[in-house]
Amino acid sequence: MQNEASDVLNQFQQGSSETVEAAFETLFRLHQRAVYGWILRIVRNPAAAEDLTIESFWRIHQAHARFDPSQGFEGWARRIATHAALDWMRARRPDSELTAEVANPAETDPAVTAEIRLKTAQAFGRLPPKLRIAATLAVIEEQPQKDVAAALGISVAAVKLRVFRALRLLRKDLERQGITP
Amino acid sequence: MNTDKEKRMKDLLRQALPPLEGGAEPGRDLWPAMLRRLDAEPATQQSPAWACFSEAWFDAALLAGLVALAAFFPASIPVFLFYL
Numbered sequence: 614m615q616n617e618a619s620d621v622l623n624q625f626q627q628g629s630s631e632t633v634e635a636a637f638e639t640l641f642r643l644h645q646r647a648v649y650g651w652i653l654r655i656v657r658n659p660a661a662a663e664d665l666t667i668e669s670f671w672r673i674h675q676a677h678a679r680f681d682p683s684q685g686f687e688g689w690a691r692r693i694a695t696h697a698a699l700d701w702m703r704a705r706r707p708d709s710e711l712t713a714e715v716a717n718p719a720e721t722d723p724a725v726t727a728e729i730r731l732k733t734a735q736a737f738g739r740l741p742p743k744l745r746i747a748a749t750l751a752v753i754e755e756q757p758q759k760d761v762a763a764a765l766g767i768s769v770a771a772v773k774l775r776v777f778r779a780l781r782l783l784r785k786d787l788e789r790q791g792i793t794p
Numbered sequence: 795m796n797t798d799k800e801k802r803m804k805d806l807l808r809q810a811l812p813p814l815e816g817g818a819e820p821g822r823d824l825w826p827a828m829l830r831r832l833d834a835e836p837a838t839q840q841s842p843a844w845a846c847f848s849e850a851w852f853d854a855a856l857l858a859g860l861v862a863l864a865a866f867f868p869a870s871i872p873v874f875l876f877y878l
Contacts, residue, residue, distance in 0.1 A: 641828060650818045657811070663820050663827075671831050733810035752804050754813050780803045794799070794806045 622682035633677055640686060641670055647687065648694045651764075654754045655698040655746055665701055669694040688763055695746070695764040702742035729792055736786040740779055747775035748783075 625636035648669055653662040672693050673680075680689060737745065750761045751772060762769045787794055864871050 638825070641825060645824055646819055649820045649824070650816070653818050654814055657814065659818075659821060662818075663822070663824060666820065666824055667827050667831050670828055671835070674832065729806070730810040733806055737807065737811060748807070749811075752807055753811050777800070780800055780807075783807065784799070784803055794802050 622680070622686055625677055625686075626680045626682050627678070637670075637674055637677070640673075640690075644687065644690055645670070648690055651691055652694050652698050654756075655695065655749055656701060657749075661701060665694065665697050668701075669697045672697060691760075691764045692766060696766075699742055699746055702746065732790055732792060733783070733787060733794075736783055736790070739786065740782055744775050744779035744782065747772050748779035751776050752780075 621636045621639050624632040625640060645666060649662055649666045652665045652669065653659060656662055656665065669690065673690055676693070680686070737748070740748070747761060747765065750756045750764070751758055758769050758772050762772045765772065767775075784794060860874070864874070
């Protein structure tokens with residue numbers, strides 16, 4: 614099993630064009646769900662996550678010669694997917710995101726009104742994408758900072774800094790609207 | 795921002811945007827769409843040999859420009875070093 618997986622990765626990296634295509638299909642079918650799930654956590658939009666999964670695998674296919682089988686496929690794919698999601702976030706208007714996914718009131722603190730949750734979500738959508746993606750993964754989705762750092766291609770210290778800056782900007786935005794968290 | 799405020803901000807953020815539940819799957823098989831994408835934009839060709847020469851020529855010209863700038867305006871050297 615281990616050897617089979619290793620063969621597929623080696624074929625993907627340096628096989629003939631037919632074996633690369635076959636290995637790519639195998640890898641796509643094995644990892645599409647994980648890549649889709651990771652992207653969905655970032656963009657929180659199922660239709661966009663599907664499109665970005667295809668975009669990510671297209672980038673993976675284009676970059677197959679640079680793939681290092683010894684480093685494993687999942688982390689590499691996740692990093693490419695994260696950057697595809699980041700590009701998508703940069704191309705969108707900030708206010709058009711994250712407004713329709715305000716928490717179900719049954720699961721939230723009753724002291725925090727729906728209006729505050731909505732304003733928080735909108736303010737979060739206005740943060741720079743680089744900060745928003747770090748805060749989404751590290752704070753909202755509670756992914757290990759090591760994984761977030763690897764996906765973004767930065768250090769753990771840089772992830773902590775981005776999260777800190779995201780929370781500080783979010784707090785300032787809310788305070789401007791008269792909300793003191 | 796102190797730790798208490800940071801924790802409150804994190805809690806508020808999680809209430810506004812709760813984490814997604816695991817096990818999300820695409821609503822359709824994405825492989826047909828993937829094949830269409832690959833057909834529409836086939837793999838890029840390898841760069842021709844002259845492209846390497848062109849890039850090397852550009853790097854050399856850039857370096858020469860920087861050296862000339864440093865020679866004529868030595869005061870700019872610390873600025874370059876700062877931004878390196």
